[in-house]
Amino acid sequence: MANLSTECQLTDLEQQLLDRAAELVPYLQKFGTMIDEERHIPEEVIQKISDAGLFKLGTPKEYGGHEVGIRAMVEIVSEVAKGNGSVGWVVQIINGNNYNAALSLPPGVLDSIYNTVEEIRFCSVLLAQKAVVKKVDGGYLVEEGLWRFGSGSKHATHALLNLKDVKSMQESKAVEMMLAVVPMSEVTIVDDWYTMSLKGSASNSLEIKNVFIPDKYVVTHQEGSLPAQLQGRDRYRPYGQLIIIITTGISAILGLARGAVEYFVERAPHKGIAMTVHTSQAAVGHIQYKVGLAAMKVESAHLHISRTIDQLERHVQNTEPFSLKEMAQLQTDMTYAAMLCWEAVDLLMAESGGSVIADSNRLSQIFRDIRGGSNHALTTASTGLELYGRVLMGLPPQHLMTIGAASVLNGARGRVT
Known part of the structure; x- marks a missing residue:
């Protein structure tokens, strides 16, 4: 495509x-x-x-x-x-x-x-399932910590982990995160990634016990006004939480949907429809309609993503904070794009006959992977649409990332209504 x-x-x-x-x-x-x-x-x-x-x-x-x-x-x-x-x-x-x-x-x-010869690769989990952390001289002692869904951890050199757990983030309304850099040599990868989707991502849980992390490797995202003097890459720094939403969820989903359309279109001329006289799906009207609809959903998803990136770049160039509505729209664009991609693949799956249920069928693999990817916390459509609806109706956001980003960008703790 x-x-x-x-x-x-x-x-x-x-x-x-x-x-x-x-x-x-x-x-x-x-x-x-x-x-x-x-x-x-x-x-x-x-x-x-x-x-x-x-x-x-x-x-x-x-x-x-x-x-x-x-x-x-x-x-x-x-x-x-x-x-x-x-x-x-x-x-x-x-x-x-x-x-x-x-x-x-x-x-x-x-x-x-x-300062090493190896290629540095970070995995991360931005919310701990459990984190027992004590402030000690010179740093933090993680007595016990568990982080779920550590995608890419098997191929990472370092982990970027939030030292705050679910309970503390909810209680503080996610105004700030404590991100710690931890070498993977200090992390235990728990082999618990048994799933129907994205099986090879090996998104296993990460476990730490009695690990000391020096102060300089722990960064707290603080609230504050936008510094006008930032140059180069640093200009993006205040928008970090919004950039995470764009860069760690939607790209693979978009690619899976694009791949599904290409695969179906490539096979359709040579594939019949069981129990009918049709010898080519490509010649059948309702298949043509479904392919056109699926392609438009994927292209519409890409337009939502492009709008989001355009908005982000404009704000960065002008050193402007996002309004609450703009933040909600950015997040919802990503979740809505994921929903459109998932719906496109689902349409094609329904027209692919009985053979598509085979594990080895490429469309079956795409179907499973995109379903799991679309359930990610940053791409779940129902959460994003609820967020946008709440903000449009003058209600405070329910999404922790929105609350945290709003605090950083607006320089006012909790001023998000």
Whole structure:
């Protein structure tokens, strides 16, 4: 499927990276069944992604990364996800987290992390299931901590973990997060990722017991006004929570939906309809309608994503805070886009006959992966639509990310109504 409004908006380097991702799609598709059966991405595939430079999309240039724009990141990750959902999800998570780390951590901390020969890859969990943390001299002692859904952790060098758990975040209304950088050597990966969806993402739980984290590796997102003097990448720093919403959820979902439409269209001329005289789906009117509807849903999803990125870039360039309505719209654009993508794949699944239920069928794999991806906390449509409806009707937001971002951008704790 053609990518809307991207050709003239990518730099030469970004286009090269997008082309590399596109070249990998047939290669990744060959690993679909293996990845699901073995519940992890083979090291051979990880190395191929690394060699193409696709784990460095969000890494700062001064540390050997590409530091691509947010629009380019969405497009490149989307292309990877067309090859395989689990691979796309891991590439999305690592790059989104690398970008978040670059915005969140002080230069000295980044210097100490990137002062190695290995490729730095962050996984993250932004809400602890359980965190027993004590402030001690020089840092924090994590006596016990559990973080669920650590996507990409098997291929990460570091974890970016919120030291606040569900209860404390809800009680404080998520005004701030305490993000800690923890080397994966200090983290236990719990093998509990047994799912129907995104099996190869190995989004296992992460566990820490009696680990000391120095002060300099713990960053608290504080509220405050927008500093006009920020330059370069730092201009994006106050918008970090909103950028997380864009970079760590929707890209892989968009790519899965694009891949589903392409796969169905490729097969339709050569596939009949059981128990009918039709020898080609492509010649049947109601199939043509469904394909057209599915394609329009995916393209409409991309338009919502593009609108969000345009709004973000405008606010960054003008050093403007988001209004509460704009924040709610940004979040809802992502969740609504995910819903449109899921609906597109569901339409095609319904017209694919009995063979589509086979685990090895590529559309079946896409169907399972996009269903799980669309249930992510940042892409659940019902949560986003509730948020937008509440704000439109003058009610305070119920979404913790909205509350936290509003506090940071508006410089007033809790002033979100």
